[in-house]
Amino acid sequence: MEVWTVFGAALVTAIFTGFGAIPFFFVKKISGSFLGAANAAAAGLMLGASIGLIYEGFQVNPFRLAIGIGLGILLIIVARYFLHGSDPDFAELDGNADAMKMLLIVGIMTVHSFAEGIGVGVSFGEGQSFGALISAAIAVHNIPEGLAISLVMIPRGTSVWKAAGWSIFSSLPQPIMAVPAFLFVLAFKPFLAVGLGLAAGAMIWMVFSEMLPEAREEVPLSTVITMLGLAAAGMLAFQWFIG
Secondary structure (H helix, E strand, C coil): CHHHHHHHHHHHHHHHHHHHHHHHHHCCCCCHHHHHHHHHHHHHHHHHHHHHHHHHHHHHCHHHHHHHHHHHHHHHHHHHHHHCCCCCCCCCCCCHHHHHHHHHHHHHHHHHHHHHHHHHHHHHHCCHHHHHHHHHHHHHHHHHHHHHHHHHHHHHCCCHHHHHHHHHHHCCHHHHHHHHHHHCHHHHHHHHHHHHHHHHHHHHHHHHHHHHHHHHHHCCHHHHHHHHHHHHHHHHHHHHHHC
16 A cells, blocks of 8 residues: 555656646747747756755765766767757657757656656655655646746647646656655665756756757847746745745
């Protein structure tokens, strides 16, 4: 029964990621300036999440965190190399560049979710009440992550329902990893800091190499900085509040 409790809790955290697409049910018109602002806002959310991950990883093991950050950056460089010249196909998206960007952001968030899944499993290993508390925090934390994915996907032509689906898909590693992490707590604990660093490194690289330069093409630098700062600060405040 405990195993199913852990799996169910982690599955709920994944489903909550899809809630990030809800605001787009009320946004009908997508302009170039909105796309630029959306890129900057998504970058800010990812940057804020990355800072939070780095802080958590530093508390666990700074050395393993640093290894994870390096692996995360390397992961994105290798992924971009292999995707270059390929023909990734996300339905309703126009152009390989947009499809590749969607693939990268969903991939990064999926990698991120592996670390969160381990976190859920390890927390239940410390006790059911503590596991429930951590699961609830991660579930709420996943909503702005789903928003970040939707902010990039929907302005490029993906439907709201499909963006919600991809958001949930990106979090499916949480229930997949939570159960083995719960069953083998001591074996998985050493990987937590590496996983947190890997997700943070991948997101930071994506923010500065892809999202901010593209946002700058659509809106003034002042708008990019404002949206980036507000979104990052909001994400950090949100993490502090639910922590």
